[in-house]
Every structure is written in structure tokens, then in C-alpha cells.
Amino acid sequence: MGKIPLYRNYVDGRWQEDANRREKVINPANAKVIAEAVISSPQIVHEAVDAAKRAQPAWKAVPAPERGELLFEIAQKLKEKKEELAQVLTAENGKPIQEARGEVQEAIDMGFYMAGEGRRLFGQTVPAELPNKHAMSVRSPVGVAGLITPWNFPIAIASWKMFPAIVSGNTVVWKPALETPGMADQFVKILDECGLPHGVVNLVNGTGEEAGNAIVEHDEVDIVSFTGSTATGRAIASKAGGMLKKVSLEMGGKNAITVMDSADINLAVDGILWSGFGTSGQRCTAASRIIVHRAVKQELEEALVAKTRELAVGDGADENTDVGPVIGETALTSIHDYVKIGRQEGELLCGGQILNEGKYKKGYYYEPTIITNVHPSARIAQEEIFGPVLAIIPVNSLSEAIQVNNDSAYGLSSSIFTNNTNEVFRAMHEMDTGIVYVNAGTTGAEIHLPFGGTKKTGNGHRDSGTASLDVFTEWKSVYVDYSGTLQRAQIDNNE
């Protein structure tokens, strides 16, 4: 085996190796070991939190426009290195290279967008109730932010959290997912090259149970921002809640695309293919339920199955690949178990197998799969599969479609294909999700609007957009009385 990279921690501006343990990083396209990463003990997390705590007052004191300028440089550097980053991303996550470039672009966009926030960070100025008095609100940083991120969007999601955190004056301790330490390494190297002061961002590689948990439980971590599974989010929320910590959660989805009888079926098929099978279905926004009006069900199914069979499944590094591998063996088994359940709950239209022959022998590939005539309460229509599997649910009306769409524990993204304006507005108002698409699939969020969902998808916070600043700032209301006398509000002087 040739020399492979070792991904280290970055604490207080120094790259460090934790000698205790290392974990192998695997390319899911061929199961090859491509790197190793250090596994941090809780002690390393404590050092990282100490560094973040020490760095925070000075970072807070840097004028926000200056923090924004540094973010601008970081975004430019990300842009210069876009191709290099995308290659590392595809190698460790498996997603097709075109999608990897798209993901890196999201981080670039978020960098430029949040750089601008350095000159805004708007508060409010309102008229005061009393004469010669000024009333306003300003944002202040929360303090030390603990960021815990998943493997499926390792740089985009990190940027959604990191950039608003630092532009608003927080310092950061970040634990990326075990599967994607290369992205974290590249990202933090760029921060370092751009001259981010030591201690402002600290990277600790390691397991969720050890390093992640140590972040959550640390007294000096003031806010935890997490993206991942609902089970982990719940565990983090109960610990952090018990410590009265601010906690922002983005979790699972069971997203549906509704296709009405007036829809452009070819457009709907394209939307379904991209949202259902893009990233091998491993997006929290991935479509996994297709709610179709019975009047167009057959037409949709025929076109969808034909196009699904044309998808090129393969190594994401190949420019012609449409659907890459899934993240690993455990995911493959879990997806296949769901498909076995689904075959009892509905009728298999295509796919349904693990691909493990010929060029697929060494990686973790699953056939894009469609199961139809699924009842809305079936397990494959309710539980998150996180793989390339679609359940088709027939309905008779928009009312029924909305009911089925909303009959889910999750509420991240929904979509409707229709050419009826009344249906567009009804769906927009009545679909109970944080994101609604019209005549587009359930994926492809832009970074300048809030990202997140209702119900068990989150806990009321949002990543991205200016909404993310609410996560990483506290509001401070300021009253300046320049009357020279002691005036008192809330005294009724009308008598």
C-alpha cells in the first residue's frame, strides 16, 4: 500500500496527532483504504474547547466587517480549490463528481453570502415609548459553538454552520463524521492559510460517542449545532437541554413529490429521478415517496421506470456516472432490508438488488428501486431509508395528496408538479414542511434561504440564510435615555 494521508486534529492553530487510535477512511466505490484519521479522546475535545474559549473575546472584538472580509478570502480560496476539494469529496463519500462540485459550490456561496453579513448583522431600531429615548436591538455572539456534522454533505453542511458562527463572533469546535475527515482537513487548511486567528476554529476528529458527546457535555460549549439522524439528535437535545444549552438540530426526512393530473409528466420524471436517486438517495431532502394522481399514474410509472433503467450506476469519479455507491456496507444492508419489507408492502417495478458482480464487486452499490401501490402507512412510506428507493402512493385528489404528504413524522421538503395555479398556492400553504418546491424535485436548496423542517426533522431552528444568524447570536435590547431625567416606562400617565 502506498503512502496515504493522515487526517489530524487542528487545535489552537496547531495540527496534532492523537497517538491512541486511528480509523481507516474507505472509498465506497471500491472499498479501498484511501486515508487514515486520528480518533480523539475527550481530553483532546477539552483542549479544543479551552482554545476556543480563550480565543473568543479577541475574535468578538474584531469588527464584524473585518471578520466578513476574512470570510470573503476564505470563499475565494475555496473557489480556487474547487476541483481539488470535489475530488476528495467523491473519493471518500462516493457521490458523483458533478454533484461533488455542486456541493463545494454551496460552501463557496455560503462563504460569500456570510462575508456580506459582516457588514449587515442587522438588528432593529424602533421608536421608543418615551421622549428623548432611543430603543434598538443588536446581535451578540453566543460564545463557543460545538458543530457536529454528517458524512452526506460534509463541506456544505459544515459551511452552513461554521460561516454564520464565525462571522457573528463565536469560536468553534467542530467534529466531522468519521467517514469524511478529508473534507474537514481540506476545509480547515484553507481557514488556516487565510489567516484565521488561532483558536477560532478547532477541528477534532473522532467518534460521535466519544468526541461528539464530549462536545455536547462540556460546560463551556454554549451552543451545539447538529445535523444527522433523529435518534442522535434526540440524545444530544436531551443532554444539552438538561444543561440549559442552546441546541439547533437538523435531522431526517421522508420527503414526498406529488404529481397531479395537470402536471408535465416528463418534467415530473426528471424531478423524481434527480431527487430520488441523486446522491443515491442519501440526502435528508431526498424524495422517497411519490404521491401520484390516479389519472396519470400509469403514464408516470412507465416513463419513470424507463428512465430509471437508463441511469448509469458506478464509481462517482467517472464523469458519466448518474448514481454512485452508498456510503458503506451497513447502509447497503439496511437499504436492502427495507426493500425486502417494501416488496411485501407493494409491488416492485424495478431495481431491488444489491449490485455486487463485475465492476460492482468491490464497492457498495444498490440498484435504483421503485415500489408501487404502497399504502401511506406502510413502513417504506413512513421510515427514512436513506437510499435509492421510491415508494409510489396513488391518490384521487389534491386534498388526499396533501393529507398523505403531511402524514409523516418528518417535515423537511415537499414538492408538487402541477399546472394549476390554485393547486400551487394550496400546496404552498398546506404542505407541512420547512421547504416546498413547485414544479421541481425536493432537493436543491439555495444557501440564502432558511434550511430545515418541521416536526421530527428539527427543533425550530434553521441552517443557512439569515435565519442561521439567529442560531449563533443572542439578541440584546438596548435603551438609551438622553432626556437627562429619570423617565419610567409602563407607568400609566393618562389619568
Ligand SMILES: NC(=O)C1=CN([C@@H]2O[C@H](COP(=O)(O)OP(=O)(O)OC[C@H]3O[C@@H](n4cnc5c(N)ncnc54)[C@H](OP(=O)(O)O)[C@@H]3O)[C@@H](O)[C@H]2O)C=CC1
Ligand atoms: N436535516 C438535515 O439537514 C440533514 C439530516 N441528515 C440525517 O442524517 C442521517 C445520516 O447521517 P448519519 O451520519 O448516519 O447520522 P448520525 O446521527 O449517526 O451522525 C451525525 C453526526 O453525529 C455524530 N454522533 C453520533 N452519535 C453521537 C452522540 N451520541 N453524540 C454526539 N455526536 C454523535 C456522528 O459521529 P460519527 O462520526 O461517529 O458517526 C456524526 O458526526 C440521516 O438520518 C439524515 O436524514 C443528514 C443530512 C442533512
Ligand SMILES: O=C(O)CCC(=O)C(=O)O
Ligand atoms: O439538496 C438539498 O437541498 C440539500 C441537501 C442536504 O444538504 C442534505 O441532504 O443534507
